[in-house]
Amino acid sequence: MAAILAVTEQRQGALRKVSLEAVAAARLIADALGATVDAIVLGAGPVEGVTGLGPSGADRVLHATHEGFGLYNPDGYAATIASIGGSYAAVVFAASATGRDLAPRVAAKLRTACATDVTALHVEGGKIVATRPVYAGKAIQKLVLGGAPAILSVRPNTFAPGKADKAGVAETVAVPAFTQRVTVTEIKAPATAALDVTEAPIVVSGGRGLKEPANFKLVEDLAAALGSAAVGASRAVVDAGWREHGAQVGQTGKTVAPSLYVAIGISGAIQHLAGMRTSKVIVAINKDKDAPIFKVADYGIVGDLFEVVPRLTDEIRKLKAE
C-alpha cells in the first residue's frame, strides 16, 4: 500500500508544533490516496511529544536516532530521509527554517523537484495538486506534483493539527553512513525568548508611525495582553535598526498567516501586504484614513496610535481577567 512520509522537527529533544501540521497535511493526502502515514523523528535520544503523532494521524512513527542528531544536522538528516524517501508517494515537510533547508536537499538527492510553502492540497486523478502563493502572494499557483516521490513543504499555521486517532506504532530506521559537510554548532537564543512571527497564532506589528524604538513598548504590551502573540515590524523600522531582521514581515521578510494580525502605525506598502495578507483577521490602527493598510484590514480604527493602543491593551487585559 502506498504511504506518505511526514518529516517532524524537534528542538532540544521536544517535538515542535509544526510537526503535527506536517502530519496533518500528510494525512490529508493519504486519505485521498488510500495510503498510510509514517512520521519520521530524527534526534539524539528520546523525543518528548512523539506520543501525539499517532492521535494526529501517523500510522507509524519512525525513529532515526544518532548521536549527531541533537541539533539540526543537514547532511545526516537529508541522507536518512533520502535513504527511505524513494519508497513513498510523497514526503511532507513543514516550511519552517529547518524544513525549507532540508526539503530541497532531500529532493536533490532523489533527483526531483520540491513544492515550497504549500497552502492547500488535494488529489486529482491520483495526482497530488498543490496550491502555493507566488509573486509575494500576489498570485496563487497550482502545481501538479509528478515527482516520485512528490516532495513538498507546508506553510506553518495553515494545516491544523488533526485528530485522526492512528496507532503511531514505533519503529526504528537505520541512519545510513553520511558525509558531514556542515555542522550546526549552536542555536543562540535571543535575549528574550520570544515567539516567532511565522508560528504565532497572533502577530502584533509596529511601523514607522511609532516614531521611535522605545515606543515599541506599546506593541509589546498589547502582544503580552493578547497572549501567544509575537511582535512583528515593517521593513522601515527594521532597516532603521529598531527591531531585529527576524521580526520583519513582508516580501523580503517573513510571510505570516496568523489568526489575528494587528498593524500599528504601518502604512501597508505592497511589500508589507505581501507578507501578511493571508492572515485570517487583520486589524489596522493608523491616523491616516487613506492608508492602504485599511484596504486589507477587516477592522480599522482611524486615530492616534498613542491614544488607541494603550486603551486597546487595557480593554484586552480586562477581558482576559474576566
Next chain:
Amino acid sequence: MKIAVCLKRVPDTTAKIVVGGDGKSIDETGVKFVPNPYDEYALEAALALKDKAGAGETVVYSLGADAAQETIRTALAMGIDRGVLLQSAGSADGFVVAEALAAELGTGGFDLILFGKMAVDDYNHQVGLMVGELLGLPTISAVSGLTVDGGRVQAEREVEGGVEVVTCALPAVITADKGLNTPRLPSLKGIMAAKKKPLESKPVTLGPGAVSVVGLSLPPERQAGRIVGEGPDAVTLLVQLLRNEAKVI
C-alpha cells in the same frame, strides 16, 4: 578567491501581477524586471569577500531569456568581473534549473558559490541548496551573517526563536538572506565599465521537470474591511467585534 553568484531576473516587487492568456503565467506587458533582491545580498557578499582577499575573480550566472543580459549588466556595474547567460525559457521545477547551473558551476573551480535564499517570483527556496547537493559541496542556506577565514566558513541563519550558527570548509555553497549586508548601488563609473566587461551567452536545455504548473490565479480580494471608528472611543466596539464576530480573542 574565485566566487560565483547566481542571479535571477524577476519582476519588480511593486509590479502589478496580471495573469497571462495561458492562465498559467503572468502577462509580462509593461512589467519592469529587476535583479532578485536576495541575489543582491549575494552579489554584495561576493564583492566584499574578493576585496578582503585582495585577489580573485567574481562571476555572475543567470539562466533565462536574453533580456537577462540587462540584469547581468547591473551586477557587472556593481563590480562583478564577468557574466554568463545560460539561455533558456526557465522552468517551475527548481531541480532542472539546479542541474543546469550545477553543470556549469561544477567545472568553474570556485571557492564559493553564492545564491539568494529564494527568488521572489517563484518563491521556490531551493535552487542553491540543490546545486550544493548536486556538486557534493557543503551548503548553508538563508544566511544572514557570514565570516570566511582561513578556508573556513562560519554562518548564522535565523531559525524560529533563535539564530543557528553553522560552520563548514571551503569550497562551499551559501544562500543569502536579508540582513547579510547592504548591497552597494552601481556607480556611474561602474555602469560605464560594465559595458565593456565580458558577457558570454550560451544556450542550455533543461530537463522536462517533475512538477507542472496547471493554473495561476489572483488571490481572492480581501473583503473590503470596515472602519470601526475613530480614536480611542472605538476600542470598545473593536474588542467586541474581535470577540463575538471574528472570534479571535
